[in-house]
Amino acid sequence: MSTVHSSPFFQMENPAILSLLRHKPGDHQKRTKSTGGLFKMFKIFPMLTSGCKMVALLGRPRKPLLKDNATTGTLFGYRKGRVSLAIQEDPHCMPIFVIELPMHSSAFQKEMASDMVRIALESETKTHKKKLLEEFVWAVYCNGRKTGYSIRRKQMSEDELYVMQHLRGVSMSAGVLPNPSEKETADGELTYMRARFERVVGSKDSEALYMINPDGAAGPELSIFFVRAH
Numbered sequence: 247m248s249t250v251h252s253s254p255f256f257q258m259e260n261p262a263i264l265s266l267l268r269h270k271p272g273d274h275q276k277r278t279k280s281t282g283g284l285f286k287m288f289k290i291f292p293m294l295t296s297g298c299k300m301v302a303l304l305g306r307p308r309k310p311l312l313k314d315n316a317t318t319g320t321l322f323g324y325r326k327g328r329v330s331l332a333i334q335e336d337p338h339c340m341p342i343f344v345i346e347l348p349m350h351s352s353a354f355q356k357e358m359a360s361d362m363v364r365i366a367l368e369s370e371t372k373t374h375k376k377k378l379l380e381e382f383v384w385a386v387y388c389n390g391r392k393t394g395y396s397i398r399r400k401q402m403s404e405d406e407l408y409v410m411q412h413l414r415g416v417s418m419s420a421g422v423l424p425n426p427s428e429k430e431t432a433d434g435e436l437t438y439m440r441a442r443f444e445r446v447v448g449s450k451d452s453e454a455l456y457m458i459n460p461d462g463a464a465g466p467e468l469s470i471f472f473v474r475a476h
Contacts (some may be wrong), residue, residue, distance in 0.1 A: 325434030348394030
């Protein structure tokens, strides 16, 4: 039986997060009509193999297919490793934020079996001298449960650079990337999900990303919150 600590709303009493959850009801309804497909595709990762190379199928357009102000978010990692999050203002640009979450891919995929996934990153920095996404140390929550702490990357690892280079110019996709080396790694296949997000700035201390997909499926299923403690 689930407890209050497994609720997606546990730890969501933070005023900054509650404000973002209440942001523009009309926009929320629009997102509801346009989300879901990529998320459902990501759920079938255990069924995919390295022979499914979505990037090769989609190609790499020189110009963005979708010209708007949406933010690009990528969740990726080896099946037996941890999940990383990269945020880009444009899929052709280097990420403005990269972090390895304190969650194994298998645990994250179990969370995604639910109808709603909310990731909250909270910075406990008190100085406020930096922009929110420039903070380094973050407490990470997934669906209300604290999973640990992470440190934002100053420089991307070789694997992270590999993923960004392979997905350059891709706006939306999910699948399995070929391993960076020819040999199979002990961590298994390198899986990823890339989607477009509506970025909502609540204040200098709070932001949110809401996943959007143009397939008509129902339900905003993935939200990412950034909050700085006062």
